[in-house]
Amino acid sequence: MGEDGASTFTVDDTLLHMGFGKFQILVLAYAGMGWVSEAMEMMFLSFIGPAVQALWGLTYHQEGLITSVVFLGMLVGAYTWGVVSDKYGRRKGFLITAVVTSGAGFLSALSPNYISLIIFRCLVGLGLDGGPVLCSWFLEFIPAPSRGTWMVIFQAFWTFGTVSEASLAWFVMPRLGWRWLLVLSAIPSSVLLVFYVFAPESPRYLCLEGRKEETLAVLEKIARMNGAKLPSGILVSENEIELAEKSVPTEDTQLLQSEENGYETRRRHLIAVAPSFTRISSVNHALMDGILWKCIFILWTCITDNGVAQWT
Template sequence: MGGETPKYTVEEAIAAMGFGKFQILVLAYAGMGWISEAMEMMLLSFVGPALQSAWDLSSNEESLITSVVFAGMLVGAYTWGIVSDKHGRRKGFIITATVTGGAGFLSALAPNYTSLIILRCLVGLGLGGGPVLSSWFLEFIPTPSRGTWMVIFSAFWTLGTILEASLAWVVMPRLGWRWLLALSSLPSSLLLIFYRVTPESPRYLCLMGRTTEAIDVLEKIARMNGTELPCGTLVSDHQTELQEKSIDPSEDANLLSPRTENATRKGLDSNIGGISSLLVLLSPKLVRSTLLLWVVFFGNAFSYYGLVLLTSELNNGNSKCMPTKVQSQESQDVNYKNVFIASFAEFPGLLIAAATVDRLGRKLSMSAMFFLCCFCLLPLVFHQPEGLTTGLLFGARICITATFTIVYIYAPEIYPTSVRTTGVGIASSVGRIGGILCPLVAVGLVHGCHQTASIVLFEIVIFFSGICVVLFPFETKGRELSDTVSSPKHIAESA
């Protein structure tokens, strides 16, 4: 026993090698996916009003263009999370990039409203794979700097929103909405071009018993970062857990054998997926975190996309309850300008998230921003001058950007590798329900001259989301990622 070979986990290997050139390349690839999703979501602020005028759509038909994207994302986030946990992160995001890019480009050629609705729903289905990329990137980051680098990753979303707002400002008046849809699908195509050089997550490989492949990826990281792997044998949390539970020393040897390792992989393949994964997420050790996370994702999506739509609606003359035709004729330029300006609110939000997430922790940072967002929106219960309205929405968007950024850091941290993308995917799906409903509020109520009711509803949703953050069972700042629900460190943190 004294001469036993040293062992190390993927977590320890990543920590030893640090953040270097390899992670920068992974960040660039995952960030391109985040840019793609942001652009596809942001263009909804421009395409809806343009199509309402071009195709003489009703307010409900305009809202449906946005809602079907979220409906597709609801299904996609759940589906791609399961695919990613069962068949690998790479398979998850290559399928989503193909669906998003293909359907996005074809929507620019849609001959009628019905075909456009179907294609935008498919775009949403592909966009549902966004959590796969964020979880994939997360699994390459050393624990001490995880919060900061995940905020930097989130900056690609902001870059996408500003890029889309700029593109719309230039393209829409000159070339129209079809060109905007076509050009917005290009970032997804870049994911397909560079897919062959992307590595699989070593955490996933190790959990599935594919330790040789995991070591190959870790050795590649070490070479690119100019560092070395720890001495010893690579093991997963699952193997460590089995060894600690073992009483018979002879069983220890068997647990480390390739045959048992392969059986572990097969057992995980058969048990983790679909309904089984959902049951794990709702197990006693995770149920509180899961249910609270669902509420927070719902509140975040409802509020974020609602604020994006409100920026154009309240500054389109709608806050004065003008007739729709007058609104569309008089204020298209103002619409582009104000949405463009409001997009820059995300940069301060990211800076706030970066400054607080590793200092104050995830819970305190999120809850403070939710409550501050309520304060910013409160004056909009009554009609305000256009300049003040833009300023208040700017402040609210700073806050909601910070909470959205931090929850996408917190969510994958509370789940083990075995159900990480499924857990984040399902939470994201619940958030998409908020996205489906928010156009009915942001567009429907404001068009119907019910701005007060709309803002009050946003206030309730945002405040309740902040309360749920306070009730989260534990803080994840500085906490190592776990591989299984029952791993010792996961139990310790969940207690």
Template sequence: MAQQEEEDGPVYTLDEALTSVGIGKFQYMVMCYAGLGHIAEAAETMILSFIGPALRSQWELSPTQESLMTTIVFAGMLVGAIFWGFVSDTYGRRKGLLSIAIVTALSAALSTFSPNYNWLLAVRMMVGFGVSGGPVYGSWFLEFVPSQNRGMWTIICTGFWTIGTILEALLALMIMPRLGWRWLLALSSMPSFAALLLFVFTVESPRYLCAVGRTKDACDILKKIAVVNKTQLPPRKLVSSQLTEELLSPGKIKVPNLKSGFSSLLMLLSPTLLRNTLLIWVVYIGNSFSYYGIILLTSLFSSGRCQHSSIALSMKDDQSLYTNVLINSFAEIPGTLLAAIMVEKVGRKLSMALTCALNFLFLLPLLTPELPALTTALLFGARTFISGSLVIVGVYCREIYPTSVRSTGIGVASSVGRIGAMLSPVVAVQLIRGCHQMAAIIAFEAVLVLSAASIMLFSLETKGRELIDTLVV
């Protein structure tokens, strides 16, 4: 527990302190570093879409071996997302960020020198393990932002993922035809190395410090924020929100054992959090299923594999693939901007439900084959709204959990969401190539309906709500 600094006169809470220092230069710098982590995650996730065909030709890989390169990355992310959440909640945000940067940068560099297929599988699994720590960057940034601006700024920070996907497609367009896949791997690892080098400029989250009782250290960081932002803290002493609640309700606060990752996981399944935890998992699975499915549908419809399909967009060479992915990635820009506006204007729950509904409407005409131009426009719109849904649920998930298990909560939810990403190719590829377009779209629509229903069952609206530091029991 924190020292009893509240004994001598008035005090202020961390939320009051963050409101006083406001949004300024300090938060912009924190956002840029967190955004660098999102760019690294996007680049390393997208890269296998570009190097797969080249490796299939050079190493004479079977279709199964080629697809396994993507599956193995998701397998690493499935494990890593949970692990990094535990590390961040147990040992602090900074140690979590440093560990993520080290593992990702070294694994990405090693993959550049892969002598054979098995080596590449092993190191790309480690890359997946590393980049799965992306949610930790978002949680770290969130904890420096005042409650009244939290949703919009967190979504803007998450928008760096879109920048990463666009940059990776541009890089592939320029590098692959001239220098080959090894150079693409090497240059794509630069954001991870940049995150490692710039780590020295990061500071620990004051909210995490308050949660573990280090109120004096949190106060020192808040003073630095005030200096950088050229603002002032309240002329009182800092007290963590958990202590303030304890003064109001003695004996009602349970401070978890932050040295036990397993206990953090159990807290997510406690009666207080169980309902929202299970609903969040359903939404994460649904969003991941839909997001990666829409990307696959774009590629599959473009290839015109089914002889009965009237969709005949052509992809005559690999360069067309890079261009197609690049154009489709731009759909996430309006999705992110729209989400940033909606999340503060209409709230988290309604925003998530609306984006699911709009995504449903854009996919609905694809129950039957459409003209190529219309299909492209519909998939562009669907990707716009599914990307918006993804970033909003990321905000909500971080807000619904206490600081003591926030990174674990978002990490586990992200990990569970990978189940949807793994199932999506099975549905999209098998049904579309088997000329069952209607069945594929019905499956995606059903998932969207389930996600929307789960969203409406969330017990809380977190817009404008102060973050909770510990679980009240």
């Protein structure tokens, strides 16, 4: 409840209230283009090695290094872009990755020698592992109960990207060569830059950062496009609710004899802490939880096994 008795709502409450609509479809198309771009750049690794080996007379070890440096760049980017997107926003995170990926992709096509190609492909790998930022950004616009379903649907863009790259290579390589294939493969990431101005920041990120006015502006835009209305009441973040619940004095709690009094105490405390609440790094704290670490380890294992199976 708000200061004057009004109800409160969170970003997740709002997304659930408005449902999936036109706005989410546009966000899916934008984020999906980034996933297509990543798939195409990864699939390209299967075609560039033999072509460059024949052109520059490379050894098999040198040819293999063209692929290896991409994964080296991804190893660095996997952590880097997560930190960037958490600190500066999802929007800035995938902007930088799109600039790096598209820029390095076009420069790869202009590589005059083997060393320059290695450097540019490593930079492509650095940008490629920003792809999960787009996935997270998209899912933060989806109502919580539907996120699992839409995450699976989102993966279809990867399949589309790999099929597109294989088809493109079949048509372009014999006629125009590998340099033109590089140029065409970098176009999807460039599309992200063209439409970047229309991409909103994640309302969840904005709310956790305490930027309530910007959060409401994004939520109102979603409501207009989906033909819905915002819930009535005051917007609060999950962190504010959690902080309020954890900060209720134990002595007072023991004195409460009814559910109504307990709820009223929590409401008043939430009102007291909400104005001074600015930023709480709950994400980093949550990641230290043992259960989450187990899940992360399992995911790492699955992704590693999938990579080994795909590239051996």
